[in-house]
Amino acid sequence: MAKSQNKTETKKAQKEKREIVVPGEKIASEEDYLPGEWTKKEGNSIIALRFGLADKSGRLVKIIPLSGIYMPRKGNIVIGRVIDITFNGWIIDIDSPYQAFLPITECSKFVNKNDLSECYDIGDTIVAKVLNVKRKGIDLTTKGRNLGKLEEGMVIQINSNKVPRVIGKEGSMINLIKKESDCEIIVGQNGVIWIKGPKVENELFAQKAILFVTEKSYIEGLTEKTKEWFEKSKNKIEKKNKEE
Amino acid sequence: MEISNLTKKRIKDYLESGNRFDNRKLLDYRNIEIETNVSKNAEGSARVRLGNTEVVAGVKMDISEPYTDHEDEGTMVTTVELLPLSSEEFDYGPPRINAIEMARIVDRGIRESGFIDFKKLCIKKGKQVWTIFIDIYSINDDGNLLDAACLATVSALLTAKMPKYDEKKEKVCYNELTSKKIPLTKNVPLTFTFHKIGKSIILDPSKEEEESSEARLSIALSSNKKEVVINAMQKGNEEVFSEAEILKIIELAEKKYKEVKEEIINKIEKNLKENK
Numbered sequence: 001m002a003k004s005q006n007k008t009e010t011k012k013a014q015k016e017k018r019e020i021v022v023p024g025e026k027i028a029s030e031e032d033y034l035p036g037e038w039t040k041k042e043g044n045s046i047i048a049l050r051f052g053l054a055d056k057s058g059r060l061v062k063i064i065p066l067s068g069i070y071m072p073r074k075g076n077i078v079i080g081r082v083i084d085i086t087f088n089g090w091i092i093d094i095d096s097p098y099q100a101f102l103p104i105t106e107c108s109k110f111v112n113k114n115d116l117s118e119c120y121d122i123g124d125t126i127v128a129k130v131l132n133v134k135r136k137g138i139d140l141t142t143k144g145r146n147l148g149k150l151e152e153g154m155v156i157q158i159n160s161n162k163v164p165r166v167i168g169k170e171g172s173m174i175n176l177i178k179k180e181s182d183c184e185i186i187v188g189q190n191g192v193i194w195i196k197g198p199k200v201e202n203e204l205f206a207q208k209a210i211l212f213v214t215e216k217s218y219i220e221g222l223t224e225k226t227k228e229w230f231e232k233s234k235n236k237i238e239k240k241n242k243e244e
Numbered sequence: 245m246e247i248s249n250l251t252k253k254r255i256k257d258y259l260e261s262g263n264r265f266d267n268r269k270l271l272d273y274r275n276i277e278i279e280t281n282v283s284k285n286a287e288g289s290a291r292v293r294l295g296n297t298e299v300v301a302g303v304k305m306d307i308s309e310p311y312t313d314h315e316d317e318g319t320m321v322t323t324v325e326l327l328p329l330s331s332e333e334f335d336y337g338p339p340r341i342n343a344i345e346m347a348r349i350v351d352r353g354i355r356e357s358g359f360i361d362f363k364k365l366c367i368k369k370g371k372q373v374w375t376i377f378i379d380i381y382s383i384n385d386d387g388n389l390l391d392a393a394c395l396a397t398v399s400a401l402l403t404a405k406m407p408k409y410d411e412k413k414e415k416v417c418y419n420e421l422t423s424k425k426i427p428l429t430k431n432v433p434l435t436f437t438f439h440k441i442g443k444s445i446i447l448d449p450s451k452e453e454e455e456s457s458e459a460r461l462s463i464a465l466s467s468n469k470k471e472v473v474i475n476a477m478q479k480g481n482e483e484v485f486s487e488a489e490i491l492k493i494i495e496l497a498e499k500k501y502k503e504v505k506e507e508i509i510n511k512i513e514k515n516l517k518e519n520k
Contacts, residue, residue: 081248095245123249155248192245200258204265 018055020218021048021063028061036062052161053218066217070096070160070190072138076130077147079155079188080140082123085116092128094190095157098138102128106141108148125150125194127186146186153184153196156207158214160191165217166210172223173213180230181206208233252456259444266450271496273448276395276508280403280515287421288404290512292396294448296386298330301396303404303426304377307416310370318365318374322351324382324393331385349435349478350380350394353464356475357433360401364427367409374406376426387454390462394435399512401426431466432509433475436500438463438493440483445493447500458483461490463497467505472498 021027026045035041038050039061048054052065072078072094080092080100089103102120104111111119120126127147128140142148158166166187167174178185183197183206193210197203212229219225255265262270274295283289286302310317324347326334334340339347354360365374378400380393408420439449439457449457464476474494479485485493 081245093245125248125250150250152250154251154254156251157245194250200254200263203254 018053018064018218018220020052020066021054022051023048027054028056032059033061034059036060038063038065064164065161067159068161070094072096072098072100072130072133072190074130074132076189077127077186078130078140078190079125079127079150079186079192079194080190081125082120085120085122090116090120092126092140094128094138094140094188095160095192096138096190100128100130100138100140102126102140102142106131106139106143108143120149125155127188127194150186150194153194154203154207156193156195156210158191158193158210160189162214162217163187163189163191165222166193166213168223173226176223176226176230177206177209177213180234181209205233247452247455251452255453255456256442256444259441259446264446265452268448270444271447271500273504276504276511278395278399278508278511278515280399280512281519285418286400286404287407288400288402288426290396290399290403291383292392292399294386294388294392294395295450296384297388297392298383299380299389299392299396300383301378301380301393301400303400304379305404305407305416305426306375306377307367307372307409307414308375310366310373314362315370316366316373317362318360318376319362320351320355320360320376320378322347322354322378322380322397324350324380326382326385326389330382334382334385345478345480346390346393347380349390349462349464349476350378350397352476352478353394353433353435354378354397354401357431357464357466357473358429359398359431359433359466361427361429372414376401385451387449387451388437390437391435391448394433394464395508398432398434399508401428402432402509402512403516431468431473432505433464433466434501434504434508435462435464436497437461438496440485440489445489445496447496457481459485461485461493463494465497465501467501472501 052063080094084091092100131139131141186194277293279291288303406424408417440459460480462478
């Protein structure tokens with residue numbers, strides 16, 4: 001009896017740890033907690049500034065946003081689309097409020113200065129790293145391992161706030177999806193995901209799995225749930241194949 | 245962000261093998277949901293869902309002067325508003341070219357089919373006739389807004405009731421709806437938009453497929469008792485159709501019309517019964 005009570009109490013504590021809040025909502029009183037990311041002190045209480053999960057760890061309370069646009073940060077790996085070519089570089093759409101710029105000097109390959117489209121053409125999808133974010137704009141680089149133009153495969157888009165859930169703790173989620181679907185996957189911090197598999201069916205399966213994760217992003221212990229989901233959907237596919 | 249060229253190529257290749265990303269066949273529609281009388285203030289209204297695509301259409305009636313070349317006929321005005329809420333491509337402001345085109349395709353499909361009996365909408369020849377205002381709003385854009393808009397309009401017209409007209413005051417009493425319906429014939433118009441991607445021809449594209457579409461052809465059909473008639477056509481996008489392809493599309497459109505018409509009328513009638 002005492003044990004079960006203990007369990008429910010710990011469950012309660014976990015639930016209290018992460019609560020969905022909306023902007024303006026009172027999360028905690030000032031005496032018990034300190035305001036962290038996306039929160040503000042108002043009077044004697046701490047209020048939320050964004051829609052998301054309120055995370056109380058130690059004395060700090062912060063919000064993990066569940067919606068909103070992608071704001072680039074230095075060092076982020078992003079996937080973008082070349083939308084224009086200038087005399088000294090490329091303009092990249094990375095699905096944020098600002099366009100990004102990739103200068104010639106930050107391209108890893110040799111570039112013919114008379115024809116930049118030989119290297120990256122308009123419409124190409126590239127993986128890049130955010131070099132710096134300044135008031136003038138965002139600079140990218142493709143110098144580095146696994147950066148540059150993407151060939152084949154397909155690209156899907158999710159909300160950038162759900163990227164951490166898709167990757168999971170130390171990449172547990174993304175490794176699970178990679179293993180189960182037999183695909184290569186690159187997740188950009190801007191919510192753009194590139195998938196390449198041996199067959200289109202594998203890619204679509206990986207896409208389904210990622211959409212499942214984004215839909216259930218507020219659940220605790222999501223990796224276990226996703227494992228169950230994989231088993232279920234695999235059984236379904238086997239059944240279908242048998243019927244055929 | 246615009247759809248990537250890589251995804252476009254994948255869609256094209258996958259279509260060539262006869263498959264689509266969402267497991268549909270090339271000419272399959274998504275699940276059609278129709279909900280009627282969704283607006284309190286409109287004389288008739290409907291909400292249509294094609295998968296995640298959602299469109300609302302409303303019908304309002306008013307009295308106005310007829311055009312001088314058709315003195316004994318009522319008039320019809322169609323407007324489409326693509327709300328910024330429904331897609332990141334749409335913005336506030338006056339209607340852009342895509343909204344204007346959509347309104348015209350819907351308008352022409354209905355007008356040319358003779359679905360509305362305009363002669364019966366005349367009150368006083370040359371002085372007073374009924375005007376039908378059709379307003380279409382996009383709620384969510386997941387591809388194929390056009391067909392959804394046409395469906396919503398037809399459903400709204402089928403369920404609309406005339407408001408009472410006070411002849412002495414020459415005013416319309418909007419709070420008193422009569423049990424009379426708008427004079428309609430049995431030529432129910434439907435529009436089918438075919439998209440060409442590579443060599444494949446598909447119906448009811450999703451957002452991804454619509455963005456990778458190379459050419460599109462909208463065909464408005466109606467049936468006069470037994471025969472199916474083509475009332476209007478509209479071609480869009482850069483690529484071309486060959487003659488053989490157009491003939492094939494026309495054949496497919498006729499087949500699809502016969503299939504879908506019954507289904508839709510049944511759905512509307514069922515919905516009306518449930519509402520009562």
